[in-house]
Amino acid sequence: MHNSVKKVHLDKPLNISLIAAVSRNWVIGYDNRLAWHIPGELKYFKKITWGKPVIMGRKTYQSIGSPLPGRDNLILTRQHWLRIPGVQIFHDIASILEYLPADEECMVIGGTDIYERFMPLANRMYITWIEHDFKGSSFFPVWPTDEWQEITRQTHQPTINNPYLFSYCIFERIKPAKYVDNESS
Numbered sequence: 001m002h003n004s005v006k007k008v009h010l011d012k013p014l015n016i017s018l019i020a021a022v023s024r025n026w027v028i029g030y031d032n033r034l035a036w037h038i039p040g041e042l043k044y045f046k047k048i049t050w051g052k053p054v055i056m057g058r059k060t061y062q063s064i065g066s067p068l069p070g071r072d073n074l075i076l077t078r079q080h081w082l083r084i085p086g087v088q089i090f091h092d093i094a095s096i097l098e099y100l101p102a103d104e105e106c107m108v109i110g111g112t113d114i115y116e117r118f119m120p121l122a123n124r125m126y127i128t129w130i131e132h133d134f135k136g137s138s139f140f141p142v143w144p145t146d147e148w149q150e151i152t153r154q155t156h157q158p159t160i161n162n163p164y165l166f167s168y169c170i171f172e173r174i175k176p177a178k179y180v181d182n183e184s185s
């Protein structure tokens, strides 16, 4: 079910943001890689996430291939034997929430299930909309539009290095998420 997460009771204020590049048909990746190459977008991702904890699924980590420098890399996997040098491994969302520093902006960087699980806890989303349809195997979850408001949009025209029109958008939460008390790990 979309946007369902067990109600979490934490004794600290969390500041969770999602960041994703999403195509017109909601694709975020194909065959465990990005479906496009937009050099400026990668620089934007680095700028927004630099110095912050980054939370990702094991497949996203594998598609990146090494720890993102300058950031605390937190990887979710159900494989209890998995060890990866230079990253912190977690086996459920509750343990990550306990680990996260209070107040500091923590970045959820994908993929699909991780975005979906963290979205109800997030208060900001950095979405890069790419105005093109791509073949995909991973998708961004559709969000409840009444809970979010677009606060900025910066559109970039296609260039010689990048054939796609795209926009950097920031959404902020304007309404608390509807929690559903079910399994959250």
Ligand SMILES: NC(=O)c1ccc[n+]([C@@H]2O[C@H](COP(=O)([O-])OP(=O)(O)OC[C@H]3O[C@@H](n4cnc5c(N)ncnc54)[C@H](OP(=O)(O)O)[C@@H]3O)[C@@H](O)[C@H]2O)c1
Binding pocket: 019, 020, 021, 022, 027, 028, 029, 030, 031, 032, 033, 034, 035, 056, 057, 058, 059, 060, 061, 063, 076, 077, 078, 079, 090, 091, 092, 093, 109, 110, 111, 112, 113, 114, 117, 138, 139, 184, 185
């Ligand atoms: N466009 C973008 O902004 C963007 C961002 C990120 C990723 N991507 C793309 O998305 C694709 C990868 O994303 P994906 O959705 O396929 O996979 P993913 O979310 O990165 O990883 C899925 C894995 O995460 C682990 N996991 C998920 N939920 C968990 C939970 N609740 N508890 C413990 N572990 C959990 C499991 O690992 P185990 O199987 O090890 O148990 C699961 O197989 C790639 O194509 C990548 O390039 C795009």
